[in-house]
Amino acid sequence: MRTRAAVLWPDRSQWSIEEITLDPPAAGEVLVRMVATGLCHSDHHLLDGGYPGARRPVIGGHEGAGVVEAVGAGVHAIRPGDHVVLSVPLPPCGACVACLDALPYLCERGALIGQGFQISDGTARHHARGEDLSVFVFLGTFAEHTVVNEASCVVVDPALPLEAACTIACAGVTGWGAVLNTAEVRAGDTVVVVGVGGIGANAVQAARFAGARSIVAVDPVPFKRGVAKRLGADIAVASLGEAATVVTDMTAGRMANTVVMAMAVGDGRCTEAALSLVGKRGRVVVVNVHPADENTATINLRNLQSLEKQVVGCLAGSWDGRKGIRFLADLHRAGRYDLDSIVTRTYDSLAALPSGYRDQAEGTIIRGVLRLS
Amino acid sequence: MTIRTRAALLWEAPGRWEVGEVELDEPKENEVLVQLAASGLCHSDDHFAKGDISVATLPFVGGHEGAGVVEAVGPGVRTLKPGDRIVTAFVPGCGRCRWCASGQQNICDNGALMLTGSQLDGTFRMHVDGRDVGQGGCVSTFSEWSVMPEASCVKIDDDVPFQVACLVGCGVPTGWGSSVRAAGIVPGDVIIIVGTGGVGMNAVQGARYVGATRVIAVDPVPFKRELALKMGATDAFADIEPAAELARSITNGQGADAAVVTVGVVTGQHLAQAFAAIRKGGTVVATAAGNQNETGIPVNLLELTMYQKRIQGAIYGMGSPVREIPLMIDLYKRGDLKLDELVTRTYPLEEINQGYEDMHAGLNIRGVITFN
Numbered sequence: 001m002r003t004r005a006a007v008l009w010p011d012r013s014q015w016s017i018e019e020i021t022l023d024p025p026a027a028g029e030v031l032v033r034m035v036a037t038g039l040c041h042s043d044h045h046l047l048d049g050g051y052p053g054a055r056r057p058v059i060g061g062h063e064g065a066g067v068v069e070a071v072g073a074g075v076h077a078i079r080p081g082d083h084v085v086l087s088v089p090l091p092p093c094g095a096c097v098a099c100l101d102a103l104p105y106l107c108e109r110g111a112l113i114g115q116g117f118q119i120s121d122g123t124a125r126h127h128a129r130g131e132d133l134s135v136f137v138f139l140g141t142f143a144e145h146t147v148v149n150e151a152s153c154v155v156v157d158p159a160l161p162l163e164a165a166c167t168i169a170c171a172g173v174t175g176w177g178a179v180l181n182t183a184e185v186r187a188g189d190t191v192v193v194v195g196v197g198g199i200g201a202n203a204v205q206a207a208r209f210a211g212a213r214s215i216v217a218v219d220p221v222p223f224k225r226g227v228a229k230r231l232g233a234d235i236a237v238a239s240l241g242e243a244a245t246v247v248t249d250m251t252a253g254r255m256a257n258t259v260v261m262a263m264a265v266g267d268g269r270c271t272e273a274a275l276s277l278v279g280k281r282g283r284v285v286v287v288n289v290h291p292a293d294e295n296t297a298t299i300n301l302r303n304l305q306s307l308e309k310q311v312v313g314c315l316a317g318s319w320d321g322r323k324g325i326r327f328l329a330d331l332h333r334a335g336r337y338d339l340d341s342i343v344t345r346t347y348d349s350l351a352a353l354p355s356g357y358r359d360q361a362e363g364t365i366i367r368g369v370l371r372l373s
Numbered sequence: 374m375t376i377r378t379r380a381a382l383l384w385e386a387p388g389r390w391e392v393g394e395v396e397l398d399e400p401k402e403n404e405v406l407v408q409l410a411a412s413g414l415c416h417s418d419d420h421f422a423k424g425d426i427s428v429a430t431l432p433f434v435g436g437h438e439g440a441g442v443v444e445a446v447g448p449g450v451r452t453l454k455p456g457d458r459i460v461t462a463f464v465p466g467c468g469r470c471r472w473c474a475s476g477q478q479n480i481c482d483n484g485a486l487m488l489t490g491s492q493l494d495g496t497f498r499m500h501v502d503g504r505d506v507g508q509g510g511c512v513s514t515f516s517e518w519s520v521m522p523e524a525s526c527v528k529i530d531d532d533v534p535f536q537v538a539c540l541v542g543c544g545v546p547t548g549w550g551s552s553v554r555a556a557g558i559v560p561g562d563v564i565i566i567v568g569t570g571g572v573g574m575n576a577v578q579g580a581r582y583v584g585a586t587r588v589i590a591v592d593p594v595p596f597k598r599e600l601a602l603k604m605g606a607t608d609a610f611a612d613i614e615p616a617a618e619l620a621r622s623i624t625n626g627q628g629a630d631a632a633v634v635t636v637g638v639v640t641g642q643h644l645a646q647a648f649a650a651i652r653k654g655g656t657v658v659a660t661a662a663g664n665q666n667e668t669g670i671p672v673n674l675l676e677l678t679m680y681q682k683r684i685q686g687a688i689y690g691m692g693s694p695v696r697e698i699p700l701m702i703d704l705y706k707r708g709d710l711k712l713d714e715l716v717t718r719t720y721p722l723e724e725i726n727q728g729y730e731d732m733h734a735g736l737n738i739r740g741v742i743t744f745n
Binding site: 176180186187188206209210211213327330331334336 | 553559560561579582583584586700703704707709
């Protein structure tokens with residue numbers, strides 16, 4: 001079939017919105033009519049070559065939700081008409097060492113993410129201009145239709161509004177997972193969230209939900225500080241330096257249990273400032289993406305050692321995205337998850353991609369969403 | 374100098390509390406003299422009175438859930454001074470035993486003194502007609518005045534009313550921790566709380582606070598079910614069967630992640646019903662006390678093994694008193710923990726037996742003795 005998608009071609013730095021050819025779903029695959037996709041900064045990193053080894057041409061987008069139109073052979077748990085949210089960071093195999101260690105998001109299939117073809121047989125379903133197209137994060141949600149592996153699909157209640165719920169897939173699962181799984185926030189903890197974008201806004205909510213005593217949000221943009229306070233932050237400040245003063249006061253110098261780094265782009269020069277915000281056994285969770293060639297971070301190693309501080313990476317919230325999506329969809333249905341404060345602007349079509357990312361760069365949105373059909 | 378104080382004494386067990394006069398020694402090394410302002414009527418003291426749990430020294434002045442003001446300090450006391458407002462912890466953590474050293478102050482070896490009735494040095498501060506009087510948990514809060522270890526006292530802020538502060542000495546952290554620490558509830562969990570009295574109501578609050586998405590309360594008393602729903606329960610039933618059925622229906626047949634048993638007098642049957650309600654790898658938390666001679670939990674042993682279920686006993690909610698008491702006060706002040714709602718009725722010391730009768734009649738979440 002023919003559909004439209006945002007393609008990044010070799011040696012280009014802009015999305016090309018064009019018609020592509022989409023094969024029918026093969027065994028174990030699902031054809032999805034996309035309803036909406038979130039504008040995650042990770043897609044934007046593609047434009048400046050932020051992922052060395054990522055094959056081009058590639059269809060961007062990995063934070064999507066839609067309606068199943070057809071299923072391939074052997075797909076029994078998903079039917080045409082099902083509403084689905086698409087899971088990141090990959091459809092896990094369930095059988096490798098990582099999967100058996102309950103780390104399915106680190107499944108060995110992740111090695112194939114740069115190639116970006118179907119995980120079932122290593123071939124492409126998406127084509128344009130006579131070439132095979134890769135799909136970002138095995139999904140390619142910057143498209144009106146896509147074909148994905150059945151293990152990427154989470155069937156959700158049709159009552160869930162997909163326009164907002166697409167952001168659960170990445171921003172929601174990552175922000176909540178960073179707090180619940182990577183940071184292991186416990187009742188009574190003090191938590192600092194640095195960067196109130198799509199991930200940070202979710203992290204603030206998660207920290208409140210998990211029983212953090214005090215939550216400090218850090219963002220230079222006043223509007224984002226306001227959102228953080230509405231979502232549960234006790235205090236919102238503009239800089240890490242201000243956060244140090246505030247956390248020192250509120251903990252009588254014991255400092256925070258957790259700092260979640262959720263900036264647009266990570267910066268190793270901030271690592272010591274983050275580490276100095278946590279106390280003994282405190283944990284800095286690095287969830288933001290750093291430049292691929294950044295190899296240096298400033299860290300006072302004496303404090304790291306003697307106070308047993310920890311710097312921990314976080315990929316997509318350290319849990320199976322499918323589990324995270326179900327959890328947050330249930331929470332939303334129970335009225336305990338504020339999605340509306342996170343999706344602050346919705347755009348009409350694929351053509352609005354550049355303006356969405358412009359708004360993101362200018363700090364006027366928390367999460368933007370493209371309506372696709 | 375000896376003080377004469379009024380206190381509720383247990384002369385025999387089973388027996389009733391008798392309010393009478395007790396001679397109180399001055400505080401010795403590392404002890405303090407406290408004027409009590411309020412004391413909760415915890416079911417554990419009733420277990421002593423009923424003979425469910427034997428105390429080693431009679432007569433015995435009960436009460437272990439108290440709040441008051443330090444009036445004098447003995448030699449060597451460094452962390453308290455006269456005028457400090459305190460809540461009592463019934464286990465004076467030594468800070469040195471294997472348990473304290475592994476973060477489990479609640480099972481400190483000093484806990485043995487809960488029932489022996491002496492102070493830490495093995496001698497007694499309360500006397501009647503020349504006889505030694507046992508003290509509950511080293512603190513005896515059913516008394517206008519008491520002497521207790523410095524380590525039994527946790528300082529609180531001036532702006533917390535005594536009649537709610539006393540509850541954070543035992544019932545509140547015991548229930549809250551049963552969900553949060555013993556069951557290890559995490560966001561998204563489904564939990565059943567069996568018995569929503571002065572302990573279970575806080576298990577409800579704890580589960581809700583750490584993000585359980587379904588908190589299913591079970592209590593035969595309608596007013597306790599109604600209050601449970603106000604305190605954070607999402608559902609409430611008169612007995613466990615429909616609660617278990619609901620848990621299964623919302624978990625694709627798996628069952629609750631945990632069931633906390635906080636009934637008044639526990640039997641093996643209660644624990645077996647809770648056991649049947651949890652999922653594979655789930656946890657039953659046994660918080661309630663019962664008769665000391667009761668043995669046996671009638672559960673299927675193959676189910677225990679093959680479903681990898683866990684039955685977890687819990688004293689003080691598996692938390693450390695010196696950490697939990699300030700945390701509970703802090704949550705209360707921030708509006709994240711309801712305490713005022715727990716105090717159904719206050720009584721003068723003379724009406725202590727009425728208080729326990731009201732508890733048995735299902736009239737109280739918590740009755741509280743207030744002193745003038």
